[in-house]
Amino acid sequence: MDNNQNQTAFNNKDLDEETLFVVSQTFKALGDPTRIRILNLLIHHEYSVNGIAETLQLRQSTVSHQLRFLKNLRLVxxxxxxxxxxxxxxxxxxxxxxxxxxxxxxxx
Amino acid sequence: MDNNQNQTAFNNKDLDEETLFVVSQTFKALGDPTRIRILNLLIHHEYSVNGIAETLQLRQSTVSHQLRFLKNLRLVxxxxxxxxxxxxxxxxxxxxxxxxxxxxxxxx
DNA sequence: TGTATATATTAGTATATGTTCATATTATAA
DNA sequence: TTATAATATGAACATATACTAATATATACA
Incomplete structure (x- = not known):
């Protein structure tokens, strides 16, 4: 039996720490209006940083910060x-x- | 044409405020490890407040606060x-x- | 090399969030 | 009514988060 097997497979009551971290981080990324707007833009096609900022009326700095956040999670x-x-x-x-x-x- | 029609249907670039609020709130609910653990428990069957607290090793107060949060969003x-x-x-x-x-x- | 453009980073600030302790509320049973 | 058990609430605290202004970095081009 695989040691790396997740607890879902065992139908355990609690989740392991790593799964918990990844899942909460990913949902957290989707839990902010600015990031949702950015991701919603990127559903259709690619955008430059300034393109996003202009389209969504956000500061370049704000967009860049949020893109880094999303990039770290490999969402963009x-x-x-x-x-x-x-x-x-x-x-x-x-x-x-x-x-x-x-x-x-x-x-x- | 329906005034309440959402912008997704129009394929607009940005989301309307209300949709944005509901979506971000819901994802925010899933963006916390404690709430994930609680919801993950409730996948299988119902639990009392103390039952959740004991199973997950959390304070009764913590569980009650988070359940109120989830209740407000009609997730539980x-x-x-x-x-x-x-x-x-x-x-x-x-x-x-x-x-x-x-x-x-x-x-x- | 120097300048312009696009993006990233840093530090500061205000606000939001999650937990805890103490206490209040509610329902049941003696 | 009084006591008990289960849950909810309020206040306080520490930490996390998101935004902004200012500045740094990087690339292209004259």
Missing amino acids: KYRREGTTLYYSQDDEHVMNMLKQMIDHACHN | KYRREGTTLYYSQDDEHVMNMLKQMIDHACHN
Whole structure:
């Protein structure tokens, strides 16, 4: 039996610390209006940092900070073109959950 | 055309304020380890407040505070039996997202 | 090399959040 | 009514979070 097996497989009552950390961090990323707006933009296509800032009426600094947050969680990635960085989504599963929740919230 | 129609349907670039609030609040609820552990317990069956506290090794007060949080978002409900309140899940969709994310986090 | 543009980083600040202790409330039973 | 058990609430505290202004870094190009 695999030592790295998660507790879900054992149907245990509590979650192991690492799973708990990853899950809470990921949901936390989706738990802020600014990050949701950024990710919602990136559903459709890539954007530069300034592109996001202008579209969402946010400071460049704010966008950059939140992108770093999302990048650390591998929820977004970027490609460089000259001095411009184009950010795009990097976790299809999480993006699907975001879409689901937006639809869930809209169907009231 | 319906005035209450959400912006997702229009494929707009930004989300309306109310959707943004509901979505971020819901994800915020899932963005805390304690609340995740509580909800993860309630996946299987109902628990009393003290039952949760004992199982997860948390203070009664902590559990009660977090249950109020989850109750306000209609993520949990309760039924009374004497002086005991049995809490259970009340949003199948959100619970499914939690399960999905836990599985997602485990499959590393 | 020097300048311009795009982005990242740092430090400061205000606010939000989670936990705890102490206490209040509620319902039951003697 | 009084006592007990279960839960809720309020206040205080420490920590986390998000935003901003100012500045640093990096790339391209003249």
